[in-house]
Every structure is written in structure tokens, then in C-alpha cells.
Amino acid sequence: MVHVREMGAADIEAVSRIRVRGWLAAYAGIVPQTYLDAMSVEDDARQRREWFSHPGRTSRDLVALGDRGPVGWICCGPCRSEVPGPGSVGEVYALYVAPDLTGQGIGRTLLDEAHAQMKGDGFEASALWVLRDNRRAQHFYEQAGYQADGAAQDDVYDGVTLTELRYQCVL
Template sequence: MPSIQVRPASLRDAKAIAEIHVAAVQDAYKGLLPEATLDSFSVQKRQAFWREAIDLCEPQVMVAHIDNEMMGFVGFDRSRDKGTPSSTGEIWAMYAAPQHWDKGVGLALWDAARDGLQEEGCTKVTLWTYLRNERALRFFELAGFKRELNTTKTTEVGNVRLEELRLQRSLV
């Protein structure tokens, strides 16, 4: 079996990234968000977002693939949270295509993001995830992330309010 490769995303990857993003959100957030909200996620809108992100390198975007079959992506950069030191990085987004869940894609993407953040001089990394997103919480806790107390905030997605929690870990 060939191993998962991770490389920087190119503009040509934007559509595949958007397709993975939409499919993963629709699968992972079943039961968290109403069906109508999940159905409203658009590949076209996500493609425009990821094209711009790749073009501006904000965030940095890496893709995981085997034999050019796209399996997942990660976007990472400096933390967007107010008051965070410049040495704090953030995983802005990380998704694997549902058919590739539990195959090592997340670990390959996390390794690439960690290396990229360390190269940028980051000594700590954070991320936000929904409190009820048990799959993501389990993955990131296994990767050494800890829940930050008193960071829970409420976010509105569509017309649903969800609790988000920040996780963090050291990079040194």
C-alpha cells in the first residue's frame, strides 16, 4: 500500500479541497446541525474561499494524497485569537474525505502542520472545535492537545447555536 503524501496546495487543488470540505462537514456534523444547514454548504463558495486562501497563503494549506487522489487538507497559520503571542499557531481547518477517515490522513496532515508551524517559529498551537464533535476531540486529544478551561464560546451556524472549545498543545 502506498503511503500518504502531504504537499503544499496549489490553486488547481481548490475544487478538490472544497469538495472534501463540504462532504466532511455534511458527514461529521450530522446531528449537530439541521439537514437544511448542512445542505446549504456549497462547493462553489468553499472553492472560492480556498482559492483565495491558497493564493494569499493565509492560511497555509497542505493536502494529503495517495497517487494524486486527494484525501484531506489542513489550513494553519498564526493564531487569529486576540491577545495571543506571535509564537502561537493555529489549525484553522483540518478535514479528511469521509471515505478516508481512520486511515492515517489526519495524522499525516497534523504532522505536516506541526512541522510548518515549528518552521515559522511557533512554540504552541491552538484550534477551535465544536464541543459535541467527539471524533475531532478524540483525534486531537490523542495528538496531545488539551482542552483549555474557560474558552468555551457560542457560535451561530445557520440558525443553530453551538458551543466551541479551544484546544492547545506545546510544539517544543
């Protein structure tokens, strides 16, 4: 059983470990290995500290706490792109769970809490982006009520272009 709470500055190192380990586990064979090999907890924590302390930050960060401290992290906020349809749309920017704990409901618990907070903030729907080749994440989000809406965008990782698909759900 996990407990979800707002992330604090003291959680940055743990969240960076979760995020980097999550990338290494989730994106092996999808994102170029050179990109993954260049990731470090120290660099991620430095970037996260800058971002976390930014006075104009509009995102919400939540951590899932287990017996060993933070075991998952989700970041959400206002949608960063135009999404057709009525109502205000929020966005899940990132969701990572310690790789050795995936499949235990932690990600779903974080997502449900983020949805509740977005709904409380007045958002009527949520959007997110998933790499086209990340079938596991697509399945996870589909099980949570998300559907691909046909939008796609490309990102470049170490010279390799990868396509992300946008998913949406009603809150």
C-alpha cells in the first residue's frame, strides 16, 4: 500500500533516481542507448532542483510513498498544446514508478490522484504523450481510460527521431 502526497524539495534526489531508472527500464530498445547511457541521477537532480524552485512553475508534483520512501512520481498541470474539443484540458507530463515495483498499482494510484487534483483545478479532460513504440505505457493508459486522439509529434534523441502519440481521457 502506498500513500500519495505533494512532492517536496527533500524528495528531489529520490524522484531523480526513480525517473532515471524508469527511463532506463522503459525505453531500452526504443530510445538510443547512447542517450540512455548519458543520463545520470546527479544531472537530473540538478535540473529538477532548478525547475522545482522556478517561481512561475504551474505543475503539480506528487510522490507515492512506500516502506522505503518515494517509489513513484507524477507531474501534471495545464496542457502545453492546443487540444480540440470543449472544456479545459490538463496534461500528465511524466509518470514513473521504481522499475522493481511496476505492476503493483502504484502508477494507477498516482494517476488517479493526479486526475482528482486536475479535476479539482477545473480541468475537464487530461492529455499526455506516449512514444509510439512504448506499447506497455500505451496499454497502461488505455486501461486507465485514455484513447489515442490521432495527434502525433516527433522528438529527436541523439539524432534519432521518435514519434509520440497523444492520448486523452475525460476526467
